[in-house]
Amino acid sequence: MQHALLLRTAALALVLAAGAVPVRAEESSTAEQTIDVMNTLFGKHAGIRANHAKGAVVEGSFTPSKEAASLSKASLFKGPAVPVTARYSDATGVPTIPDASAKANPHGLAVRFKLPDGDMDVVTNALKFFPVATGEEFRDLLTAVSKSGPDAAKPTPLETFVASHPAAAKAGGTAKTPTSLARQIYNGVNAFFFVDAAGKKQAFRWRIVPVDGEELMSADEAAKQAPNVLMDEIRARLAKGPVSYRVEAQLAEEGDPVNDATKPWPDDRRSVNMGTLTITKAVADNAEAEKQLLFMPNALVDGVEVSDDPLIDARVQAYAVSFGRRSQEAQ
Template sequence: MQHAFLTRTAALVFALTATAAIPARAEEASTAEQTIDVMNTLFGKHAGIRANHAKGAVVEGSFTPSKEAATLSKASLFKGPAVPVTARYSNATGVPTIPDGSPNANPHGLAMRFKLADGDMDVVTNALKYFPVATGEEFRDLLTAVSKSGPDAAKPTPVETFVASHPAAGKAGATAKTPTSLGRQTFNGVNAFLFVDVAGKKQAFRWRIVPVDGEELMPPDEAAKQTPNFLMDEIRARLAKGPVSYRVEAQLPEAGDPINDATKPWPDDRKSVNMGTLTITKAVADSAEAEKALLFMPNALVDGVEVSDDPLIDARVQAYAVSFGRRSQ
């Protein structure tokens, strides 16, 4: 069962691109370019569309900080009144028509842009509790292994060999399940970042975006019966009736908890600080047009929040930039 997620992904890949071949890696190609090359082969090239998390819905709202937040960080985000937020829900894969209830649409994502006087700040989360791999190179290699593990691949397949030496790769996908609503799903920041307070003290943390109404998940067989756009349609209908709110939490590690390895979640009993409330109030009128200009970058931060030494952060930044450049051409 631990390989189920990767098996489903491989099946989707070969259903879509049975005759495709991974481009030969040029010596000068960066890891980010190689990663996007593999994604484009796995999921196809779709003009103007993201290489991953292609299907989505852009929404707007606001963030109101808690009183405790300012004790952890001097960031302007936590100092004053509510600030405007633009966010995007999304499905996994680079397939813009993937059914919302497909197991391959997991993990669903939530990317947020907080619009502050001293600059925009981005937070990128998804429903995984931890990531399959720890570095950009490993992520590239995982995707490549999946691309070579079709039904005719010799045993052990490349992906089975990869998972044997990367245990989280076979288990991480199972931590994300289809929700009844995107407003009822918990989203996690799998990478650690650092708060900096007014005295210069640094505190590692990971984001958790927790629905105020509670998480509500759907069995796979029930998800498979839903209409192809049920999550995207439902969140728009829900917002037309009223706002959707989340607690923005910062999970804090204890001594010995790894800061630089996204494959290793911190125990659930670690302290989580309520940093404030994210309130989504409306879906934008033309999501397809609005998302063209949106590039959410994990390192787009303001004074008081910093990147940690997790190597996956920079890997994501580089890959997102490559994807944006290609879809903007």
């Protein structure tokens, strides 16, 4: 059985098994607590993701560059084009959020590469860096937001949290509303390692860059848009022709942190074009396609490895909890 399928099956089995037995609040995991507070913030919507609830599933292909194989022995970079399934998304767990709302930032793009030796997932969004460094801190940030309504005493829990977590106040401002989901740069805030044929490792972070360049809306322009402007636009755009991106890897240098997603690497770090992602069409039944998809940041193939960034495992655990719950709710 393929490695990526094993990961997803095991994660779902664990979540479903845990769901069969009531768990006291003090015994719940950080991932469960994170999803619980997302449900508090965004409401519970049966069968829907706890975060990045609104999305569009699309299909296409990836063609590796000539240079890619020198950095990684992964099958993704060895041969001809491979098929992909991808999903654009808005932030929050609100399935009806207006696409151009500031609260819909950061928009996300998750990509599944369908390879002979197993599927490989890449999960990105428009943030240039993450607001916190660990899963526990992310839970605490969301909890602080949930307790900082208009009637909260000053300083609010959110103000107190931000005062001790500088990146939390800055990260959100790095993601703006695009004129199209095809005209946004998507970043992988977590570090991974390429492994080449000789066993040499190179730390990197993903960047998915539109061939036509990034194009953003002003706040005034965004306020005038229809609720489904971006989801409708990407489907209409694809009906007329493909959308292409450069899949880039920003390479770390000695001393660059690989275990802290709040710390971006300097802009002058070398960025290698690993290939071209071409999106060709939207799926026919978006709702059904979304039910089946679980993108896992650690679903990798030989030649790409996780770093010791704790957020990678935190994301995996939270995605598994969300998937398990929405799968049960949909039954």
